[in-house]
Amino acid sequence: xxxxxxxxxxxxxxxxxxxxxAEVFVEDRTVNRMGMRGGIIENSLSGRDxxxxxxxxxxxxxxxxxxxxxxxxxLHQAARRAASGVRGLPEMPTNATVWGDTTGCRHSLCExxxxxKHLIERNPQxxxxxxKAQVMRExxxxxxNYHSSITQVSVGYMDEEQKVLIANSDGKWxxxxxxxxxxxxxxxxxxxxxxxSGFYGPGAHKGFEFIAGLDLEHYxxxxxxxxxxxxxxxxxxxxxxxxxxxxxFGGVIFHEACGHGLEATSVAKGNSxxxxxxxxxxxxxxxxxIDDGTLENEWGSLAxxxxxxxxxxxxxxxxxxxxxxxxxRFNSRRMNMPPTGSGRRQSYRFAPTxxxxxxxxxxxxxxxxxxIENTEQGIYAKYLGGGQVNTATGxxxxxxxxxxxxxxxxxxTPLKGATLIGNGPKTLQLVDMVxxxxxxxxxxxxxxxxxxxxxxxQPTLRVSEMTVGGTREGA
Amino acid sequence: xxxxSFQDQVFVAGxxxxxxxxxxxxxxxxxxxxxxxxxxxxxxxxxxVTGVSFRGVYQGKMGxxxxxRIAPDSVGYLIASARDNASIIGDEDEDDIFPGGxxxxxxxxxxxxxxxxxxxxxxxxxxxxEAHARSLDSRVRDINYCAISSLxxxxxxxxxxxxxxxxxxxxxxxxxxxxxxxGGETRTGSAIRVTQDFATLKPTEIAAEAVGDALxxxxxxxxxxxxxxxxxxxxxxxxxxxxxxxxxxxxxVQKGMSQLKGKVGTAVGVPGLNIVDDPFLPGGMNSRTxxxxxxxxxxxxxxxxxxxxTLLYNRKAARKDGVKSTGHAxxxxxxxxxxxxxxxxxxxxxxxAGAAAGQAAGAGAAGAGAGQGGxxxxxxxxxAGQGGxxxxxxxxxAGQGGxxxVVGQAGLSSLENRPEPPYAPLLAGIDEGIVITGLxxxxxxxxxxxxxxxxxxxxxxxxxxxxQSPVNQMTVAGNFFEVLSSIVVIGDDLDFTVPFLGxxxxxxxxxxxxxxxxxxxD
Numbered sequence: 001x002x003x004x005x006x007x008x009x010x011x012x013x014x015x016x017x018x019x020x021x022a023e024v025f026v027e028d029r030t031v032n033r034m035g036m037r038g039g040i041i042e043n044s045l046s047g048r049d050x051x052x053x054x055x056x057x058x059x060x061x062x063x064x065x066x067x068x069x070x071x072x073x074x075l076h077q078a079a080r081r082a083a084s085g086v087r088g089l090p091e092m093p094t095n096a097t098v099w100g101d102t103t104g105c106r107h108s109l110c111e112x113x114x115x116x117k118h119l120i121e122r123n124p125q126x127x128x129x130x131x132k133a134q135v136m137r138e139x140x141x142x143x144x145n146y147h148s149s150i151t152q153v154s155v156g157y158m159d160e161e162q163k164v165l166i167a168n169s170d171g172k173w174x175x176x177x178x179x180x181x182x183x184x185x186x187x188x189x190x191x192x193x194x195x196x197s198g199f200y201g202p203g204a205h206k207g208f209e210f211i212a213g214l215d216l217e218h219y220x221x222x223x224x225x226x227x228x229x230x231x232x233x234x235x236x237x238x239x240x241x242x243x244x245x246x247x248x249f250g251g252v253i254f255h256e257a258c259g260h261g262l263e264a265t266s267v268a269k270g271n272s273x274x275x276x277x278x279x280x281x282x283x284x285x286x287x288x289x290i291d292d293g294t295l296e297n298e299w300g301s302l303a304x305x306x307x308x309x310x311x312x313x314x315x316x317x318x319x320x321x322x323x324x325x326x327x328x329r330f331n332s333r334r335m336n337m338p339p340t341g342s343g344r345r346q347s348y349r350f351a352p353t354x355x356x357x358x359x360x361x362x363x364x365x366x367x368x369x370x371x372i373e374n375t376e377q378g379i380y381a382k383y384l385g386g387g388q389v390n391t392a393t394g395x396x397x398x399x400x401x402x403x404x405x406x407x408x409x410x411x412x413t414p415l416k417g418a419t420l421i422g423n424g425p426k427t428l429q430l431v432d433m434v435x436x437x438x439x440x441x442x443x444x445x446x447x448x449x450x451x452x453x454x455x456x457x458q459p460t461l462r463v464s465e466m467t468v469g470g471t472r473e474g475a
Numbered sequence: 476x477x478x479x480s481f482q483d484q485v486f487v488a489g490x491x492x493x494x495x496x497x498x499x500x501x502x503x504x505x506x507x508x509x510x511x512x513x514x515x516x517x518x519x520x521x522x523x524v525t526g527v528s529f530r531g532v533y534q535g536k537m538g539x540x541x542x543x544r545i546a547p548d549s550v551g552y553l554i555a556s557a558r559d560n561a562s563i564i565g566d567e568d569e570d571d572i573f574p575g576g577x578x579x580x581x582x583x584x585x586x587x588x589x590x591x592x593x594x595x596x597x598x599x600x601x602x603x604x605e606a607h608a609r610s611l612d613s614r615v616r617d618i619n620y621c622a623i624s625s626l627x628x629x630x631x632x633x634x635x636x637x638x639x640x641x642x643x644x645x646x647x648x649x650x651x652x653x654x655x656x657x658g659g660e661t662r663t664g665s666a667i668r669v670t671q672d673f674a675t676l677k678p679t680e681i682a683a684e685a686v687g688d689a690l691x692x693x694x695x696x697x698x699x700x701x702x703x704x705x706x707x708x709x710x711x712x713x714x715x716x717x718x719x720x721x722x723x724x725x726x727x728v729q730k731g732m733s734q735l736k737g738k739v740g741t742a743v744g745v746p747g748l749n750i751v752d753d754p755f756l757p758g759g760m761n762s763r764t765x766x767x768x769x770x771x772x773x774x775x776x777x778x779x780x781x782x783x784x785t786l787l788y789n790r791k792a793a794r795k796d797g798v799k800s801t802g803h804a805x806x807x808x809x810x811x812x813x814x815x816x817x818x819x820x821x822x823x824x825x826x827x828a829g830a831a832a833g834q835a836a837g838a839g840a841a842g843a844g845a846g847q848g849g850x851x852x853x854x855x856x857x858x859a860g861q862g863g864x865x866x867x868x869x870x871x872x873a874g875q876g877g878x879x880x881v882v883g884q885a886g887l888s889s890l891e892n893r894p895e896p897p898y899a900p901l902l903a904g905i906d907e908g909i910v911i912t913g914l915x916x917x918x919x920x921x922x923x924x925x926x927x928x929x930x931x932x933x934x935x936x937x938x939x940x941x942x943q944s945p946v947n948q949m950t951v952a953g954n955f956f957e958v959l960s961s962i963v964v965i966g967d968d969l970d971f972t973v974p975f976l977g978x979x980x981x982x983x984x985x986x987x988x989x990x991x992x993x994x995x996x997d
Contacts, residue, residue, distance in 0.1 A: 421931050
């Protein structure tokens, strides 16, 4: 991509105003997207992102510059812009610990390739569009033929190959290739008056072998089944109820209720409800919460993070006790704690910061059946939509895509229009049953460093009381 | 290599590969963003990026490809990818490249003065804002985010039929988010400004607005879960309109993704409701002289006196319906396919006619006198010209200086002279109701096909025509189409949202009093 001697010179320029650390991130990403509606390909797009981000630290200040101009002149100019951002800033206090790389030293960049744990069988860049479209058509047919009330099905396909080079003034020089594939199915059902939708979007850090091997009957069928079920759903009652949340994407609740609050971006300045609470009991005993970027070929997995740090398995909460945070290199300075392989960014257009990878609630001992049977009255949230959180207050919300009433330990009437709201720290204390069927769902997570692929996961579990926002009063 | 020679090479290679109609679109963006924390710069970002996309007709189908690498080795990639992409398209609807020839309105969205605002001045401003915010009230626990961002963007479109259009725009955005705490209760509040005039950014006003906003939520309580009359504060109403703006897309209507099929010429909202899309709106963040197909942009009435006037069209959707494009072809960037989206879309504020507009402009939004008379005024507003709108917009901007949101009860001596909230005139006559000041979960809790929404909300409890207290986090549920038909009063405090999570369009609304929405309180 760009020669070592040029990168070295650019790092020097970046440090020219007294910075104590500099980093260059080079990204070359090829993406392909296709969209099918009504069984035909409506759009097909390809493109190549190519750019460079340069970051400089000085003490507790950092500056970032990025450009699409990868000529020596363009790179030095960007490095100068970053350098000017830390000019005059105070240096790191001498008693502070700075975590860095010990592997190399300046001007002898140690060439490394990220360990290839996430094996790819078929690079999608070399798969014909026709073969990709064929899978989309199969998914379309399954979803469309699921039921006579399905009026419209959209199928989306995406693959990308992201090549990165991360070099820094500690002597790191590491290259990594991330290949991801995703298929998404959206079904719309109508009875002539009402329109309801269903969605499923499986993805992985894999090549075309993932798309070709998908159980389309399951995924496309589920998207349509959700839409059809919602047609007969009645308005959700509002009030406080025990809520049983199913596995896989159900984990989005903890992504919002505590995951974001454990990221250094909100913890470092003490503004998270979880700040300065390591060792404290923050959740009920049955809650163990883990972020693991090493899971083989999972959607949120990475060999190394976007700062070149190997990803790892970070236990955040163990049996209810707060064990750790997700920390990037810059915030590690403010927090005086080592980075955790959690520095991520959407692209070279974002400075990396602490983010989640594959985050999940670990298995408990109950079976999903026991959890339902032990719930006399409540709400069963089978599939959740997206959510949002205010990390300073811990208040979160998310939409329920498919929900049912639980009456006398049995799942009964389908409900629509349910939104769950609550406060993260409170909800964590109210988890009273955790199932043994851990599953992971795929999503895109948006925050300070852009939109990144993450897994959310959990087994089926129960929260003893949550506020359910619906349209039916006083049920 | 320079863009012009790259473009030329692309057209030559494209013609050789069998493309008949070809277009090259580019965007060049430079930006500077900085944040401060405890008086020190803690985030600093500078960007200079260019991207190019190619669109071309190959054997009757449209092919797309983009690159950020403007180099000879990208030409082959663009053309080969676009050809492969065209070849897989199964859509039989005709698509073309606009050859040009329309009437373009002259406009300049680029404020040259902004270029001369130094980085030092920008950093100084946010340092002042942060210091003010920290000093305003002892309950300010910390500053979440205090940042400034200046952006300039240029885009150009050029094709092998001779079309060659470009425009540029710039602005500065300031954002402040504060955390306040009292007695174990933590709340956040924020203020945001988008402007082309640096001198209008007043640190004391911005700090007071965010702190006042946060403090106003302290002392929150529960109220009964039921349907209430609801005032959607201007920016919350705008966020709702933004979320449901896709229902006005002709493409969505044609594909059964919007319920507005066959509704043009019929009532979709209360009399007096006017929704306008104006690509030439002064200060509009999505102002443009041409759309993503190069087609001339123009101001359009979308809803007039409650009646749907037109859908939003690009060329492909227009051809299908046998009408002309309305200039609403849109792509979020050069990476995107051409779709449809509004430019600067807003619900017209009431009180635009003659004296009312002048008064509002003079007194700021605090002096807005909509009240129950708003409906009548709104109807008059329909006949008021463009001049009225500009004034109302200025009034709204001027009014932003004050503290929005209602201020809590005790100990606010450091925040003096707070004007009334902009929706104050709408409170009169509400026996029991809710003010919604903010909505979240818009990306997941709204169904643009059915119009149903169930969203998290912040706000206040109203009794006997006055705000009584903040309410714990709520959900508000209803249906967008029903909201349009159950507006009781349209305020005259027009304000705009900033684009969120990539949602297209710059969308505005005055505060709206809605007859009834379901409220659930945590």
